[in-house]
Structure formats: C-alpha cells, structure tokens
Amino acid sequence: EVQLVQSGAEVRKPGQSLKISCKASGFSFTSYWIAWVRQMPGKGLELMGVIYPDDSETTYSPSFQGQVTISADKSLTTAYLQWSSLNASDTAIYYCARGTSWPYYFDYWGQGTLVTVSS
Amino acid sequence: QSVLTQPPSASGTPGQRVTISCSGSKSNIGSNHVYWYQQLPGTAPKLFIFRNDQRPSGVPDRFSGSKSGTSASLAISGLRSEDEGDYYCAVWDDSLSGPVFGGGTKLTVL
Numbered sequence: 001e002v003q004l005v006q007s008g009a010e011v012r013k014p015g016q017s018l019k020i021s022c023k024a025s026g027f028s029f030t031s032y033w034i035a036w037v038r039q040m041p042g043k044g045l046e047l048m049g050v051i052y053p054d055d056s057e058t059t060y061s062p063s064f065q066g067q068v069t070i071s072a073d074k075s076l077t078t079a080y081l082q083w084s085s086l087n088a089s090d091t092a093i094y095y096c097a098r099g100t101s102w103p104y105y106f107d108y109w110g111q112g113t114l115v116t117v118s119s
Numbered sequence: 120q121s122v123l124t125q126p127p128s129a130s131g132t133p134g135q136r137v138t139i140s141c142s143g144s145k146s147n148i149g150s151n152h153v154y155w156y157q158q159l160p161g162t163a164p165k166l167f168i169f170r171n172d173q174r175p176s177g178v179p180d181r182f183s184g185s186k187s188g189t190s191a192s193l194a195i196s197g198l199r200s201e202d203e204g205d206y207y208c209a210v211w212d213d214s215l216s217g218p219v220f221g222g223g224t225k226l227t228v229l
Contacts, residue, residue, distance in 0.1 A: 044121070044205075045223070046220070095163055103151060103211035103218070105154045105209065106156075106164075107169070109164050109165065
C-alpha cells in the first residue's frame, strides 16, 4: 500500500527555522517525484517544488525559489521541506504528494502538516 | 491568479447533475491531460480523475471528466451530500514546464 506519512503539526515564532518530513512506503522511493504543495488558510493548492530522490534533482516554483529548501534521504525514504527563517505568512497546511508518469501528476498525497507561525 | 480558471462555487440539490469547468490555454489544457482532485473538508486532496476522463479505483462512476480544446469539465450526477467539498483541476503547462492547479471550486449540496 502506497503511503506518505507526514510529520506532526508545528508552532514556531517568526524568524525561527523548521524542517518537516514526508515518509514514503509501499513503492520505490527513487522512481517517483515527490512534491510539496502549500494550502494557506481558506485558499487553494500551490505547488512549491518537486524532487526526484534518485538523483536529488529539485525544481522550485518561482514564488518559492530561495524561500524554502526541498531535500530527500534515499536511505530513509523520506522527503523534507525546510525554512531557515519563517514568516507569519508561512502559516499553512503543507502536503507532500507523489508524482508519477511524465509529465508527472500527483496520485497519492500525505495527510498534511499544519505549520503555524505566530509571535 | 492561476493560469487555470474555475468558478469559485457550484451547487445543486441531492440527485441533481452538476458540472464544474476548468478553462486554460494551448500550453496547458490544449496540449496535456487534465486531472481532477477532490478535497473534502479537513482532509488531503485525493485524485479523482486522471488523463481527462479516467477514474481511479474506488471513485464512483457518478463522476466523469471530459476535455475539449482548452477547456475541461468535471460532471457529477446523482449528487449526494458526501460530495460536498472543494474540487481542483490540474494540468501540466508546457510554458511553465510544470503542473499548475486551478483555483478550486467549492461544491455545496443544498
């Protein structure tokens, strides 16, 4: 069974750093793309970027380039999304999703991680 | 502002047929497959239609997808209360070299 299990909800203050995770199982982690998608409160889905874990090739959407870092650990079959300095505007639910085929689309999604940034 | 345009809301009564549209351009819908995602309140998105009109296992045949030119539609027949939620279209955009999402349509069952 394909599963993407994300780390739990986080609360941080502005300026703090954060790294959230997405643990994959039930498929070959190095044969699929893993994407991170942001959903701000009451808003739609925004693709942040994708990584191909086999070679760590990473592509960021223009709005998120330089704002976050996406990485993956093949040995742990886990993808990560991290911030070096959070803003209140980073408050959102973050989903990881598996990208399949080419051009890829997202067939399985994690349960989401709520990140709250507040002073 | 997404490159894919969806109506912000749609509604119908139980048993009715409802259609949600997704409008794009030559570089996205006009050239690539369309995907639809259902997001029920408080849950993660779920793939509901792939490659324009294909249903993943477990998706009721009340849901159907279609594409014509630079537009696509998701039709829901025999509307049920459990269909209430947000629906997003998504498609690869050749100009952006990546997938894009529509703004989403909130479906209300009256």
